[in-house]
Amino acid sequence: MSRTSEQxxxxINSSKxxxxxxxxxxxTSWRVLRPISIVDQIFIKAQRxxxxxEMGKQKVDDDISNEFRGIINYxxxxxxxxxxxxxxxxxLPLDTVSSLYDAKIGLIRQVMEDKNHDYGEAWRDMSQESFTDLILTKLLRVKQILRNDGKTLISEGMDANYTDIVNYAVFALIKLEEAKHQL
Structure with missing residues (x-):
């Protein structure tokens, strides 16, 4: 297993x-959330x-890594x-939820592996700020798709945007872990 794969x-294990x-x-109280509410939950975390x-400090103890894990899970x-x-x-029964989670992560991970192959792990040279900005960009795209009744003309759909959001959050957490180990 490669370093990226292990990381x-x-x-994913800690997020799950x-x-x-x-x-x-x-x-499964989250089942009551409508699509826009899920977007807003992720938006709140990414905006924080x-x-x-930008400010270089925080007043609430919950650290950034927990926010990225929340983004993954949402x-x-x-x-x-x-x-x-x-x-x-x-x-929903817990075993059903666990299976659904694994199935979605399997698809998300496959996209990551395919893109890593094509892009040569370019994400490793990106800044922490870029991951946050890209997550916010994807959320604004999902909001627009929702305003368009879930339809796009030539662009990726909501599922592709959520897949990218999860992968950006994972990459951000990998980079945070690596930065801690370098200290």
Whole structure:
């Protein structure tokens, strides 16, 4: 397994662990979220990261890495919601949620591997700020797609944008881990 693959899996494992524990605590309450609400949840997290990056300080103890993990998990929620029936008040069994999470991550990871092949891991030379800005850009695109009733003329759909958002958040976390190890 390559270094990126190992790092990616470690990030996903920790993100899924949080997701599953929260599902045990709250059930699948996230099922009630409409598409715009999921966008807004991710937006709040990304905007907080951007504010901290720009100000260089924070007042709330929750660190940036937790926000990126939240972005990963809300991105997976968005992709799951796109395929689940519109039954927001029916709780899903934990094993079903875990399987759905794994299936979505499998697709997201395959996109990452394909792009890494073609782009030669160019993300490793990107700044932390760029990942945040790209996540915000993708969110604004999803908002526009929602205003267009989910349709695009020639552009990628919402699923591709969420896939990229998750991968950017994973890359940001990998870079944060590497920066900690260099200190």
């Amino acid at each position: 990616y899996q470690r990030i 662990e949080i997701f599953i524990k929260k599902t045990k605590d709250y059930g 990261i951007r504010n901290i990056q 991105g997976v929620i968005a992709l799951m919601q796109m395929e689940l029936p519109d039954e927001p008040y029916n709780d």
